[in-house]
Amino acid sequence: MGASGASGLAVKHCVPCRGGVPPLAGQELEKFAAQFPDWKVIDGHHITRSFTFPDFKKALDFVNRVGAVAEEEFHHPDILLAWGKAEVTTYTHKINGLSENDFILAAKIDLAFSAK
Numbered sequence: 171m172g173a174s175g176a177s178g179l180a181v182k183h184c185v186p187c188r189g190g191v192p193p194l195a196g197q198e199l200e201k202f203a204a205q206f207p208d209w210k211v212i213d214g215h216h217i218t219r220s221f222t223f224p225d226f227k228k229a230l231d232f233v234n235r236v237g238a239v240a241e242e243e244f245h246h247p248d249i250l251l252a253w254g255k256a257e258v259t260t261y262t263h264k265i266n267g268l269s270e271n272d273f274i275l276a277a278k279i280d281l282a283f284s285a286k
Contacts (some may be wrong), residue, residue: 172226173283176205176206176273176276176277176280177201179205179270179274179276179277180274180277180278180280180281182270182274183243184243184244184245184275185267185270185271187264187269187271188264189264189265190265193214193215193262193265193266193267193268194215194268194269196272199211199214199268202268202270202273205277206276206277207279208218212259214216214262214267215266216259216261216272217259217260217261217266217268217272217273217276217277218249218257218260218268219257219258220255220256220257221255221256221257221258221281221283222231222255223254223255224235224254225228225254226253227253228253229252229253229254229255230251232256232282233251233256234250235280235282235285236256236277236282237249238256239275239279241283243258243274243275243278244273245271245275246260247275247279248260260272260275260276271286
């Protein structure tokens with residue numbers, strides 16, 4: 171799948187999760203994770219990625235782009251902003267784990283980063 175799978179997810183939109191569905195696990199989770207080698211799956215529960223920048227302003231600009239994407243998708247990650255760095259962590263709160271939405275958001279965030 172590789173990058174083509176990730177870019178395919180970038181054109182999809184997050185679907186509201188109503189809960190009651192199991193989080194991604196096993197081979198299904200591995201299939202999504204393989205498309206995002208820069209993102210780390212933590213305890214099968216959430217994904218995270220650190221982005222680096224030459225200064226605070228560029229990191230802040232990126233965080234603002236991620237915020238706009240999150241609002242468009244109604245799927246909101248945790249974002250840590252520091253000088254020259256932004257760390258993004260996401261999971262689907264309603265199921266307390268990962269869903270396809272998290273990987274859709276990761277694909278869109280990767281696009282926002284490449285647009286720097």
